[in-house]
Amino acid sequence: MNAFFDGYVHAKTNLKEFIDQFDNALRKKIENENASDFQSFNVTIPVVSPSPLEKIFQNIYTCNKFRKVQKEVIGMLATLFTLHQKDVVITTYLVEDEVDVDGFIKEVTHSVYFNEAECEVKCSCALFEMRGILCRHVLAIMRVNKVRSVPEKYILDRWRKDIKRTYTLIRSNYDMVDQRPEVRRYSRIIKKCYEVTTNAASCDEYTEDLVVKLDAMNIGYRTNKPPSKVAVTSADGIEGGSSKKVLSPLVVKGKGRPPSLGKKSMVERVKPMTKKQSQKGK
Numbered sequence: 575m576n577a578f579f580d581g582y583v584h585a586k587t588n589l590k591e592f593i594d595q596f597d598n599a600l601r602k603k604i605e606n607e608n609a610s611d612f613q614s615f616n617v618t619i620p621v622v623s624p625s626p627l628e629k630i631f632q633n634i635y636t637c638n639k640f641r642k643v644q645k646e647v648i649g650m651l652a653t654l655f656t657l658h659q660k661d662v663v664i665t666t667y668l669v670e671d672e673v674d675v676d677g678f679i680k681e682v683t684h685s686v687y688f689n690e691a692e693c694e695v696k697c698s699c700a701l702f703e704m705r706g707i708l709c710r711h712v713l714a715i716m717r718v719n720k721v722r723s724v725p726e727k728y729i730l731d732r733w734r735k736d737i738k739r740t741y742t743l744i745r746s747n748y749d750m751v752d753q754r755p756e757v758r759r760y761s762r763i764i765k766k767c768y769e770v771t772t773n774a775a776s777c778d779e780y781t782e783d784l785v786v787k788l789d790a791m792n793i794g795y796r797t798n799k800p801p802s803k804v805a806v807t808s809a810d811g812i813e814g815g816s817s818k819k820v821l822s823p824l825v826v827k828g829k830g831r832p833p834s835l836g837k838k839s840m841v842e843r844v845k846p847m848t849k850k851q852s853q854k855g856k
Contacts, residue, residue: 625717627721630729631643634736635733636735642707646713650717652671656668658685663691665690666685666687667686669683669697669714669715670682684698684699685698686715688716695715702728706733
């Protein structure tokens with residue numbers, strides 16, 4: 575909660591200011607979410623290793639979370655592991671790692687449990703349990719055991735970019751609805767669905783017929799999605815390869831009058847001449 579209001583309220587903020595600043599903080603959060611979604615769907619961060627596991631996370635996770643995965647992938651290259659104990663299908667490894675503690679390098683050893691039969695892996699550092707990201711120690715053991723795909727239980731829905739959050743399609747006071755076509759389409763479809771379900775719920779025959787048709791339509795829409803416009807961007811922000819132009823995300827208008835032009839330079843204040851004005855000057 576404190577992080578949510580960071581930069582908006584302080585110890586001497588009164589109730590009226592708090593309400594106004596809450597409104598501003600919520601609007602800013604929505605702007606940040608829209609910008610983050612825009613980046614995840616239109617920008618692809620290049621991989622830093624030949625690991626097929628990293629490639630999977632690149633295709634599935636949002637940009638912010640994939641950067642955290644990449645940090646672990648890079649750290650994986652500096653780990654050293656030894657076989658500690660091996661049963662029929664269960665193997666325990668000791669993984670040596672180095673961590674930076676207040677500017678000093680500290681050597682630590684973690685134990686990694688690997689169940690080959692169920693492709694289950696667990697590390698004593700508990701990074702996945704706490705942050706939802708597979709640690710470098712787990713990635714190292716998965717690599718040595720030639721695990722080429724990530725089990726579904728280690729891919730969390732809340733980090734995925736291919737899952738559309740329905741709450742983002744709901745109208746809000748901060749949306750420029752006319753500039754968000756997906757919101758208009760969603761509202762139109764929901765309205766029509768209410769009408770159809772109301773009529774179909776009148777009897778079992780209509781209900782079953784509607785469910786069958788909706789399932790078929792859903793499969794068709796899911797398997798025939800329009801191609802996405804993706805740009806490959808390197809870590810320093812330079813785009814590579816051929817890609818279509820990616821527009822900037824929409825900016826939500828705030829309350830009150832716009833910022834003063836006094837803060838702009840003289841060049842920014844001068845408006846470009848229209849075609850008619852340029853012809854008159856000739």
